Amino acid sequence: MSDIHSKNPRTLGRGICIITGASKGFGHALAHEVSHLLKAGSILLLVARSQSLLQELKQELQSFTEEQQLVVRCIAVDLSTREGAHETVMVAKQEAVNEMDHVLLINNAGSLGDISQFASFTDLDKVNSYLSLNVSSALVLTAGMLQAFPCRPDLRWSIVNVSSVFALQALPSWVLYCTAKAARKMMFNVLAEEEPNVKVLSYSPGPMDTEMQKDIQRLTGTKNNLFPCQESAAKLMKLLLDNEFPSGTHVDFFTV
Amino acid sequence: MSSSERADLGRALCVITGASRGFGRTTAIEMSRLVKPGSVLVLVARSADDLRSLQAELAESEAGKAGLLVKCVVADLAQMEGPESVVSASKEVFSEDLDHIILVNNAASLGDVSRFAKSFTNMAEVDSYLSFNVSSSLCLTASILQAFPQRPGLRRTVINVTSLCALKPFCSWVLYCTGKAAREMMFRVLAEEEPDLRVLNYSPGPLDTDMQLVARSRTGDPSLRKTFSDMFAEGRLLTCEASCVKLMKLLLEDTYTSGAHVDVFDL
Numbered sequence: 278m279s280d281i282h283s284k285n286p287r288t289l290g291r292g293i294c295i296i297t298g299a300s301k302g303f304g305h306a307l308a309h310e311v312s313h314l315l316k317a318g319s320i321l322l323l324v325a326r327s328q329s330l331l332q333e334l335k336q337e338l339q340s341f342t343e344e345q346q347l348v349v350r351c352i353a354v355d356l357s358t359r360e361g362a363h364e365t366v367m368v369a370k371q372e373a374v375n376e377m378d379h380v381l382l383i384n385n386a387g388s389l390g391d392i393s394q395f396a397s398f399t400d401l402d403k404v405n406s407y408l409s410l411n412v413s414s415a416l417v418l419t420a421g422m423l424q425a426f427p428c429r430p431d432l433r434w435s436i437v438n439v440s441s442v443f444a445l446q447a448l449p450s451w452v453l454y455c456t457a458k459a460a461r462k463m464m465f466n467v468l469a470e471e472e473p474n475v476k477v478l479s480y481s482p483g484p485m486d487t488e489m490q491k492d493i494q495r496l497t498g499t500k501n502n503l504f505p506c507q508e509s510a511a512k513l514m515k516l517l518l519d520n521e522f523p524s525g526t527h528v529d530f531f532t533v
Numbered sequence: 534m535s536s537s538e539r540a541d542l543g544r545a546l547c548v549i550t551g552a553s554r555g556f557g558r559t560t561a562i563e564m565s566r567l568v569k570p571g572s573v574l575v576l577v578a579r580s581a582d583d584l585r586s587l588q589a590e591l592a593e594s595e596a597g598k599a600g601l602l603v604k605c606v607v608a609d610l611a612q613m614e615g616p617e618s619v620v621s622a623s624k625e626v627f628s629e630d631l632d633h634i635i636l637v638n639n640a641a642s643l644g645d646v647s648r649f650a651k652s653f654t655n656m657a658e659v660d661s662y663l664s665f666n667v668s669s670s671l672c673l674t675a676s677i678l679q680a681f682p683q684r685p686g687l688r689r690t691v692i693n694v695t696s697l698c699a700l701k702p703f704c705s706w707v708l709y710c711t712g713k714a715a716r717e718m719m720f721r722v723l724a725e726e727e728p729d730l731r732v733l734n735y736s737p738g739p740l741d742t743d744m745q746l747v748a749r750s751r752t753g754d755p756s757l758r759k760t761f762s763d764m765f766a767e768g769r770l771l772t773c774e775a776s777c778v779k780l781m782k783l784l785l786e787d788t789y790t791s792g793a794h795v796d797v798f799d800l
Binding site: 471 | 611613615651657668715716792
């Protein structure tokens with residue numbers, strides 16, 4: 278991991294960075310990591326449902342971000358609604374008044390869903406609601422941002438899909454989560470094929486000490502060996518700083 | 534025929550979605566030839582007329598004359614009532630002497646293949662696509678499994694009509710690829726969860742259907758569109774019958790690994 282206090286620190290440029298699900302867990306850790314790597318004049322957009330948690334995060338980042346001349350905006354929206362994604366895009370457009378050299382979109386917001394026997398999923402509305410948040414919103418938000426900040430030669434465009442080993446591996450009782458993660462992986466693979474000027478990375482962050490893991494433990498009795506969110510977030514930053522990954526690739530925490 | 538290949542699919546209740554046209558229609562016809570008298574086909578689609586004409590055709594067939602019952606369910610699977618109506622119709626026609634439940638999740642749509650991923654800014658469009666192509670197959674399958682639980686003497690087979698698009702990304706096909714990848718994983722999870730259930734992800738190959746017509750005329754990516762239209766022009770599309778025969782063979786041999794992706798060209 279690069280030393281941020283070294284003489285020539287690597288950065289993510291002067292950019293606009295959007296992080297969804299920023300209020301807790303991995304998204305929260307990403308906000309902290311990214312804020313150290315964005316140059317003066319950058320904008321950090323934190324998206325989640327809870328305005329209070331987002332404001333708390335903004336406060337945590339305050340002294341550092343002021344110093345670094347980073348603008349932090351909190352957008353409290355529910356991404357599973359059509360207004361959610363659109364509002365996020367609108368705010369991004371409003372804030373990006375200066376010349377940016379990097380757009381970094383981190384599609385992190387996600388939910389576990391019911392962990393339950395396959396045969397229990399007979400409620401179409403519930404399944405639709407799950408897929409809306411975990412699949413549709415990522416496509417709609419990404420599309421909106423790509424239209425708001427069209428590719429141009431001096432603009433670096435990076436998209437992260439926060440994925441999971443369960444995008445690849447089928448796990449009994451986890452049909453919703455596996456299905457959505459597999460869907461997202463393919464969705465971002467198609468995007469990578471279509472957009473040669475956009476670098477798309479599916480990153481599987483490993484088992485982290487989050488509320489989601491607490492839910493997993495409570496619902497399944499499985500106790501995983503957990504890593505701090507910060508450690509996984511730092512690995513993602515390294516991947517983005519190195520920028521050597523082939524677009525569309527799926528990288529796991531354990532291999533970084 | 535190997536000694537382990539069955540001659541028929543038993544006395545079956547067979548539910549086929551998207552049965553009005555294309556691969557679904559052909560599957561209904563092929564199945565009708567392989568199930569024993571006393572079996573029931575439940576045919577699901579939105580088009581009442583197309584279903585009725587298929588029902589009439591099957592009634593006139595050898596199987597029909599030998600006692601095959603065909604029930605039509607006109608339903609929009611993307612609505613809550615859709616899967617529900619299929620399950621209640623299936624329960625109505627079920628009898629205790631049936632020894633095989635077969636569910637063919639075939640109904641699907643291409644989505645707008647003329648456009649690229651960055652144009653999909655309409656949440657309703659994406660939600661609607663996933664509702665029909667992903668959610669409905671999960672809910673229908675779950676409901677059928679609940680309605681006809683595992684018991685001795687009853688075989689249960691679930692088929693997902695999949696595609697190469699479940700495994701490989703194609704430009705301008707984001708919705709279709711995403712939906713197929715989602716379904717494939719869904720049925721892999723099912724296979725892992727239920728070792729007594731036979732789950733087949735069957736990829737039928739490039740078929741000469743209305744769907745292929747849309748693919749070759751509307752695909753946004755020029756080189757992919759050309760690939761499809763060349764296939765058509767050069768006679769390299771498969772008939773639904775040719776692909777279906779292979780599916781039937783897989784089902785009769787019944788040796789595929791549950792949850793595996795099997796492509797028509799693997800056989």
